[in-house]
Amino acid sequence: MPQRPVLRCADRPHTGRVRNERTRRAILTAALSLALDNLSDMTVDSIARSAGVGKQTIYRWWSSKWEVVLDALLEYADQEVVILTDGPLLERVVGFLSSTFALITGPGGVGPLLGALMAQAQVDPGFAVSWREKFVMPRRRALMQLLDGTVEQTADNDAAVDLLFGGMWYRLLVSHGPLDEPYARRLAMAALSLTCRRAEAPPTE
Amino acid sequence: MPQRPVLRCADRPHTGRVRNERTRRAILTAALSLALDNLSDMTVDSIARSAGVGKQTIYRWWSSKWEVVLDALLEYADQEVVILTDGPLLERVVGFLSSTFALITGPGGVGPLLGALMAQAQVDPGFAVSWREKFVMPRRRALMQLLDGTVEQTADNDAAVDLLFGGMWYRLLVSHGPLDEPYARRLAMAALSLTCRRAEAPPTE
Amino acid sequence: MPQRPVLRCADRPHTGRVRNERTRRAILTAALSLALDNLSDMTVDSIARSAGVGKQTIYRWWSSKWEVVLDALLEYADQEVVILTDGPLLERVVGFLSSTFALITGPGGVGPLLGALMAQAQVDPGFAVSWREKFVMPRRRALMQLLDGTVEQTADNDAAVDLLFGGMWYRLLVSHGPLDEPYARRLAMAALSLTCRRAEAPPTE
Amino acid sequence: MPQRPVLRCADRPHTGRVRNERTRRAILTAALSLALDNLSDMTVDSIARSAGVGKQTIYRWWSSKWEVVLDALLEYADQEVVILTDGPLLERVVGFLSSTFALITGPGGVGPLLGALMAQAQVDPGFAVSWREKFVMPRRRALMQLLDGTVEQTADNDAAVDLLFGGMWYRLLVSHGPLDEPYARRLAMAALSLTCRRAEAPPTE
């Protein structure tokens, strides 16, 4: 939820017209719809036009169209990933990955948009921090918690998470192989070979 | 090495001025230097200016500045990755990853440029194929060969390669953790747990 | 003195808060001060801000910032022009012109503002009528009365007045020559050569 | 004739594509036509669009749309003013004024455009100098030469010219009286009463 023009003294309560929630939703909806339809049609002008909104209203609350569409994506997709709470760890991880894959692939999938956002983050340092804080890190925390029931950060856990998300992002960005359940299972097994070496079944000694 | 304007009748041998090799090098050098210095300064005009070259000369041989800088990168970095031929497999993989990491990180590192190229590939389908064919796939083949001494494509091998490169790219693009030797070792171990389950040492038996 | 929102039934005496005279003065003062300081800083927002007033309060009483600054100018300058009542006609005209010139020229002079108002009248038909009725025509009537002691409109009188004001405005707008007393005297003589041909002293025979 | 990007060393002859004269004419024509049709429709975008030209091409050669339309006006109207060379001085001046009036008034007249240009000059110092040097001063010189057969600058001559142009501009800008031949004659007589006091018929002593 963007909240830039709020550099307001804490003691002064609030004056002036209040922000229009319907406008905000219209912008997010328009942005997401344009983005999912055809990324290169998503210009600031087209968002404004199709939301029935002035460009300035967009720039008042977001610093670029990418921030807009990121917020839109968060509201759209935040609740879609299922997190199983029982069953063997491997299955829970596979479930997490598979449900994420499902969001990405297929028609109407969010894959190209994710690619574009990751792309933008490479090129726009300002957006990179939003991207990290709003999208990447929350996902990491969720997966991390799944892995060991806590958010404890060890190098092994970090590597396992990187490996899982890395495997996913790599296929998404390079798009040479399918994001399907067998792949999810392989990633999960490899990752668990890192975190569970001692816990579950020590390989040799 | 770009070679577009050659749609010449086979019987007519060649006429006209021949391509200037020094010009080609000047363009590649200028592009790479601008890209490594500050990516957003690398415009077609700035490349042309700093190479002392007309824009048309660039577009005659490349279809966009990204193709230019990709070629520049290939010439610059192609020979830098060492491929050990003896020692245990794990060490050979770790060596491959580490020498790749070294290219990326550090001052003057190629990391941001790689990020930008991957970004561009998300957004420009034309460039995406160059990117895949010239950069991504050759690396995959090299690593694949290292893994099992052949280029045989099995789902396990594919997943192992994706996992290794995925782990690398993820940290590169999201830049939250270091690309160092311990990380390389973890990735390698996880990957080998996929490919070597039967061959080397089945985890449980 | 603007008075738009008063379409009130005669029998209903008055309801609600009464117009705040101090607010009105603050707006006029702020507008004039900004206008004399730097014309392009005089935006509606800046007037509102520096008067401590909401924009709507401005638009409630005036239809544009130009109407505001015109009113401000009228209150500021209306009493500054002296109208001599005795002495020879020529001297009375010269006196009128000179005192007008004095308002315009010099530091803190009203010249640029007058120029801007005349400019706005060229481009905004709505403002043009205010400009004519509140500023241009009263001045014309004053000068006309000075010329022949009446407001009788003959073509000769009209031309004389146009000539006097024209000479003034031309130098003001084109700013190539000084608005000084010798110039005032020349204009006056030329103008009187039109109106007084028969009355005072026929040039030749 | 705009010529901004010419900061070229005198010794280096010229390289690169040469300026397209047809483009230049298209821009001027489009600008003038839009300006005469409806001044407020003359935006930079509309000029560009209706000339089939990129905006940048306009900004490459002119610093604002007003410079464009001024140049357009100069080419359109420069030859329209007749300068009689024989007959009595009074008639020659009346002729000059009348032919100028004719350009201004009537349908398709240039009056509103002239007003807008004069207006812009009040508000944009950069344009003011172009306006003075390209339009105002040349006209002054032409009239001055007509008055005494030379360009000698005396205060009387200056005042006479100011008076003539002033009378014209005043009626144009304030638009309360007709720009017709009787008015031209009155202005001419008044002006000549200044310049010809000694030469033709000294009033009294």
Next chain:
DNA sequence: ATCTAAACGAGACGGTACGTCAGGTCTTGGT
């Protein structure tokens, strides 16, 4: 030695999107 096709530096050009600015309207809550 000439001819000819192509490479080349330079830079004008059409186009698309950007981010900003100001004007004028509308909507809060407070007085």
Next chain:
DNA sequence: ACCAAGACCTGACGTACCGTCTCGTTTAGAT
């Protein structure tokens, strides 16, 4: 009902970069 604050729509602005298109010049091989 008035008002300060400020969100909102609108429309134009000037800029940046892209990729294409001429210019005139240079350079090689073919004749």
